[in-house]
Amino acid sequence: MSVFVTIEDERWEAVDLEALAERACAAALEHLSLDPEECEISLLGCDDERIALLNADFRQKDKATNVLSWPSAERGAAEDGAMPEAPEPDTFGECELGDVAISYETCAREAAEAGKSLPDHATHLLVHGTLHLLGFDHERDQDATLMEGMETEILGKMGIADPYRD
Structure with missing residues (x-):
């Protein structure tokens, strides 16, 4: 698995964002019978100020968010609840899936408010972001039911509780 991690907010180093990303992204890919060794993802570990700028630029929402994803190709299903198209490897046998950004402050605040560990919540958001790169959505x-169910299954296999249950 190739997750290329750029850390802009050093607080991510304390939770080893790179290791969390390798594990979370690989788990999501394997769940969908994709070979993690063939897939590439770029990840930005940033703060609320940076993600708010990205959110404003790309989604016209002038506020911080927990995670953003930019798929390398449109893979979403036309029919509500259908499986998205699987990515196709290029001529070198690699799949560039896209980019993900995750904000430390929002992730840490949400984890604390929900009584979850920061690594578990960050893992959930990384799985969520990876699924977005693969064409899953919740609009x-x-x-949304398909994506949330898939997240719950993937996280369960990783020993992390269902993030959608109180």
């Missing part, structure tokens, strides 16, 4: 009801 339509059945798509």
